[in-house]
Amino acid sequence: MEEKVNVGIIGATGYAGVELLRLLLSHSKVKVAAISSKSYEGENIQDIYPNFREIFSSLLCDNDTVIDSSDIVFSSLPSGFSEPIASQCVDKGKKLIDLGADFRLKDEKDYKNWYNLEYNDKELHDDSVYSIPELHKDLLTGKSIIGNPGCYPTSICLGIAPILKNKLFDGDIIIDSKSGVTGAGRGLSITTHFPECNSNFSAYKIAQHRHTPEIEQTLSNIAGKKINVTFVPHLIPINRGILSTIYVKLKKCSGLLDVYKIYVDFYSDCKFVRVLPVGSSASIKNVKYSNYCDVSLHLDKINNRLIICSAIDNTVKGAAGQAIQNMNLMLGFDEDEGLNLIPPAF
Amino acid sequence: MEEKVNVGIIGATGYAGVELLRLLLSHSKVKVAAISSKSYEGENIQDIYPNFREIFSSLLCDNDTVIDSSDIVFSSLPSGFSEPIASQCVDKGKKLIDLGADFRLKDEKDYKNWYNLEYNDKELHDDSVYSIPELHKDLLTGKSIIGNPGCYPTSICLGIAPILKNKLFDGDIIIDSKSGVTGAGRGLSITTHFPECNSNFSAYKIAQHRHTPEIEQTLSNIAGKKINVTFVPHLIPINRGILSTIYVKLKKCSGLLDVYKIYVDFYSDCKFVRVLPVGSSASIKNVKYSNYCDVSLHLDKINNRLIICSAIDNTVKGAAGQAIQNMNLMLGFDEDEGLNLIPPAF
Amino acid sequence: MEEKVNVGIIGATGYAGVELLRLLLSHSKVKVAAISSKSYEGENIQDIYPNFREIFSSLLCDNDTVIDSSDIVFSSLPSGFSEPIASQCVDKGKKLIDLGADFRLKDEKDYKNWYNLEYNDKELHDDSVYSIPELHKDLLTGKSIIGNPGCYPTSICLGIAPILKNKLFDGDIIIDSKSGVTGAGRGLSITTHFPECNSNFSAYKIAQHRHTPEIEQTLSNIAGKKINVTFVPHLIPINRGILSTIYVKLKKCSGLLDVYKIYVDFYSDCKFVRVLPVGSSASIKNVKYSNYCDVSLHLDKINNRLIICSAIDNTVKGAAGQAIQNMNLMLGFDEDEGLNLIPPAF
């Protein structure tokens, strides 16, 4: 019998962490060796998340124990907390997949500007790789630290990459994203208190969201020149899912079908990106609880503006699922191992 | 004792009609004389809407009875059905406030293109006036037919009018709107079937929504030149409310405070538009069940793009409330008579 | 011009307090003189609740200022905090309507058992009166402290009072209540964190809820003998409303119509209780944002069990609205002054 790879989760009780746990428990090639939580250390995960009763029982331990017990460490922590974890992992020969923001931005200036934090060990960052697998899988070889992308950037970059790659655009890029409430995390706040959040809808961190430099970094790399975007996130009163509506002026009067073909071609090897037939519109319902990113294309002919809708489950393709996809590629597993999740109809 | 004005509602069982009924019943200067419904003729409104039990009892009659019983007729019907009503009203010396689309578009070509219908009696349309009161109240004098605006156009035009009026913008206008499900009406459809709609979010009629020509007509009038917009509506799984996020490139590098002052000045006489202090963001929660339109202003400095959030209750300021506001102005009542609705905190 | 009565709210930023504020602002005979909040003292209510922008502006002050500025003081505080307020009010000749639990239970033992607190000034309690107006309005005369009922007891006691009064029941009373999330207050908790609460449904404090002795006290008084109930509350993922489903074995085989007549008779003078025609079922939708209590009657013939559904808005009839109703009666105003709220259709 093939031996399973030991994996561990640091920050297992946050929403990304617990979704990771759920998905890893159904992954045929790994074994969840240890999980940690600062807030709930010493408690059983079942007492925090009773959905795991009679399925998975484990005490939440400290981070060191996770690192020592695992070949692959997933870290899902607030900004600034994963860098020291990474350092330990490298020292001990473990691989790290960081679901936080510490290994996403190449330019430390961006990290300082947007997160008000510094890189303490620059070498670590040089040795890390940022990976939306569909766009960066070739860069994974030989790396031991992966910066797993943010949820908004995943939906946005997958939605717009083919346009930038093929230099079809002209002028500004405007991104109007909408996210379910798990995107705000499990920490309590008045904004996410049920009666304040339910039946409401509003924008937040308008043109000031921390995912902006990450989006621009990825898009600039693809375009081969500096790209600025206007990015406005909104909160939808649902649990899961992101829909990004992206507005791009086309350079020339391409027909919608031509654009569609470029997308289909661009994603021909990418199981998890579904380019919807012209006439369909991406919706959160069709991707939730799955690792898919649905992309639909629409044309405002009068203004020659392409409108792209991109939908993901923020906690799967936008976090835990993509982290597993990165692990699969890193370890040479099938890319979709453990990720063959059919989105439920409702 | 002052005599009350008799008002009637044609199409009283649709969502706009029934909200109109609720608001008119609390209006001190009018009396609801008759209400009609094609689908429920002969039934008591209480049997369709049991919220009215022991409050208001009335059989739903036919349209002729409503017209004959009323001084002011409100009509809330599908496209094409209000024009003949208007004709009757004019013949009988009654005034009509149409909540449908028949008297919104000045150019018949737009009506043909977007609604696939014709104007049968052009004189009627010449005698009618389209009115978002804050923008058009001076035009109401002497008119006997009012085209009450659509919900999306109300939120959008109020959000962007000061910019256009003051010629501060440069280039394209992109409008990303989100509406609660009552905007889709009371007619059954799979899209608005609870399990399909709940926990979902998606765009629809992308760059193809019928409110587009109405938006462009109003904005062009204000700007004094032809304005094209890219307009994308989305469906939010909540009952009430619209939030429009509007993206406009500023002509020159105005500071946000300057723009704010222009808005405050523009709306200084307008009780129902609240320009939020810089730093606040308009949200549906703060306007629902009221006639307010909350407008907030945000700047993407790097791209010199102004982002405007505009929130209304689609069934009040976007339909029934605005219709009453128009009636008040037409009849010389206080503009806010019957509309002093404090939005509940939750 | 008639002078208005000065009213004040202690604890104005909780959900009951802020709903009280909204309703009192539309009450023609009172003026909101002062409002207080421990958590937000010194801030403007508009900054906590932006729905009040351009409608009502007031700094949140301390409790003493509220008492000194008001003829009638409403207090909406956690258990144990209203008794000292009451003492001050009595000393200064002010009347107090307490929306908390301090003046609901006549037997101090109940208060000790369920709230783990004591009555420090027994005389105060002797001088106070507990009032669901439909059941207790005769007791209000000459009292200066009113214990405003809890939300669950209101829906339950109104639902079952006619049965007890007429001694139609036999055996046990089982009450299965369901409440919207505002019932849990504005304090943050993981239970009311949006992603944990949304799409969920569960019971809580099963047969252990603090409203149990209040329910039993009221029912026992009506029945003229000690009544025990089994009471189980549940949390519905909506903002407002309570539906109580009450199960009572009938003493003899009464027809449903007979029971219906008894209810109609019992509530003949009660504007705010609507006994629904046989065949209808009470639902939260038809009472929300209003002071109505809808009661529907159903018979399980085989088991000769009466099933009563009773629906209220927990924040209006279950809290703020009923407090105003009590004030109106206390001051000799029309019982429905400020409470003519038509429940919206959606």
Place this chain on the structure above:
Amino acid sequence: MEEKVNVGIIGATGYAGVELLRLLLSHSKVKVAAISSKSYEGENIQDIYPNFREIFSSLLCDNDTVIDSSDIVFSSLPSGFSEPIASQCVDKGKKLIDLGADFRLKDEKDYKNWYNLEYNDKELHDDSVYSIPELHKDLLTGKSIIGNPGCYPTSICLGIAPILKNKLFDGDIIIDSKSGVTGAGRGLSITTHFPECNSNFSAYKIAQHRHTPEIEQTLSNIAGKKINVTFVPHLIPINRGILSTIYVKLKKCSGLLDVYKIYVDFYSDCKFVRVLPVGSSASIKNVKYSNYCDVSLHLDKINNRLIICSAIDNTVKGAAGQAIQNMNLMLGFDEDEGLNLIPPAF
């Protein structure tokens, strides 16, 4: 390589049918050979349910084709439509698992009374078996027609079986159930129109729901005597899940721990029933998207009444999942094959 069993779904576009499809596609021992739909015959399932895009493509065919292509036929049709399907299956040597009501009631009188329909081929019914696997798995041997239980009866019978089996109860059984909206099916109705359903809560078919005879049949069999129940279902504005709150008077003063032990013992071999530790309360959140039934036990000591909360996902354990569980047992597969679904945390 082991050959897979061919399965087919009749009525694949209803909510139970489509959930069955999703689950069967992940079942390692079966192959979905054909699916049918009356309303959508000739269309691709992907066009009705775009969540299946790039995952499963199949035209919806007619029922005969499904029967001919399959070893096991699942039928999910309105009452009265499965009997003729069953007849065909038997003739052609196929096995049928009926998710409708045609093979649930042993006594034709019940079927007539509650469904207003007759059994046309009584032999078919004699050859069929009704199976909640935890209670009836021994009866499955040699049967070729399985009547898959209703959603409410599943949650209720699993919740109360140990009490009846052990004759611990005395007197009446009251069942207050609450279901998500998918329980009402995919057919459009004003009750399930989003704006009417959202933010609402109410009971329906009070003491008149068709699942009543099915519940009583199962409970009577377990108890060994005729059991009558009072059963009241309610609609929760969520998509999935049922919570049943069951009230039973205990014969003698058993301690809660004793009852708990009896439950644990009763379900010791049942993977899919989780008896929660005393002090926990079953909630929909912890079972949704899974085949689990969570049961929690609570005691109202004063009235010596046991309160049982039982939670399932109505579309999995209450329909599609249980049908697969029955198939697994019928075919000798592991009971949990294809059903190892970990309920997500949110």
